[in-house]
Amino acid sequence: MGVPGELADEVELVDALLKPLAERPVDITDPDWPVRLRDGPDPLDEAGVREEAEAALHRLLVLYERGDEPTRSAVRALLDRCGSFSWAARVPPGRxxxxxxxxxxxxxxxxxxxxxxxxxxxxxxxxxxxxxxxxxxxxxxxxxxxxxxxxxxxxxxxxxxxxxxxxxxxxxxxx
Structure with missing residues (x-):
């Protein structure tokens, strides 16, 4: 089955919008770099793609959970290709x-x-x-x-x- 084309396109678009943020250099010579990194804006908000990223991630995980092995493999491959998406997108927290x-x-x-x-x-x-x-x-x-x-x-x-x-x-x- 694989990943439906429109979902893959969505993830790839969000990935492209996040890529400049994911690849932005971090000045580790600045003693405050960990604080700046931790307290800075969330990349999804900074790129203006939170809603799209969360919806796409939800759909991917439903597909991953319910799909057969070729489908799960296709989801893995998409997330591997879209490293900026994988870096920034998160599952909502909960206990x-x-x-x-x-x-x-x-x-x-x-x-x-x-x-x-x-x-x-x-x-x-x-x-x-x-x-x-x-x-x-x-x-x-x-x-x-x-x-x-x-x-x-x-x-x-x-x-x-x-x-x-x-x-x-x-x-x-x-x-």
Whole structure:
């Protein structure tokens, strides 16, 4: 099935509008650079594409969740091509099992993005927050792992393996 053309076009357009912001240089010699980065405007708002990005991400995740493996692979490939979209678009925060599940689906669809270590840190934080909210994370991790890629892109295991390992880790110190 793949990603419908109009949805792929939408994601690619938002990606193009976000690209200058994503590639904007950061002066790490400025001692206040982390504060400026953290407290600066959200890229989706700065580019004026929040509504479009959130709607497209929602549609992508529905497609990813309900689609067959070729469809999920096409979603992964689109997010890989559209790195600025993947960098800026976020699943709405929440402290419920469904919010955690949506975050996991997006992590799975990004398929390690450009740095497995960053995604592992993200996963660790997601798991800690969900546990603190009383979410039983193991079944959700295992469920999303089954939808995930088995390709070991960077020599640290596939996203499927990473999610499975997280499901069986001690709650303290996932990595």
């Amino acid at each position: 419920t099992p469904e919010a955690f599940r949506q975050q996991l689906l997006y992590l799975s669809a990004r398929d390690q993005s450009i740095d497995t270590r960053d995604e592992m840190v993200t996963l660790n934080g997601m798991c800690e927050e969900a546990r603190a909210a009383g979410v039983d994370i193991r079944p959700l991790l295992l469920e999303v792992a089954e939808l995930s890629s088995a390709e070991d892109k960077f020599g640290m295991g596939s996203i499927r393996d990473i999610l499975r390992r997280a499901a069986w880790r001690d709650p303290v110190g996932l990595w």
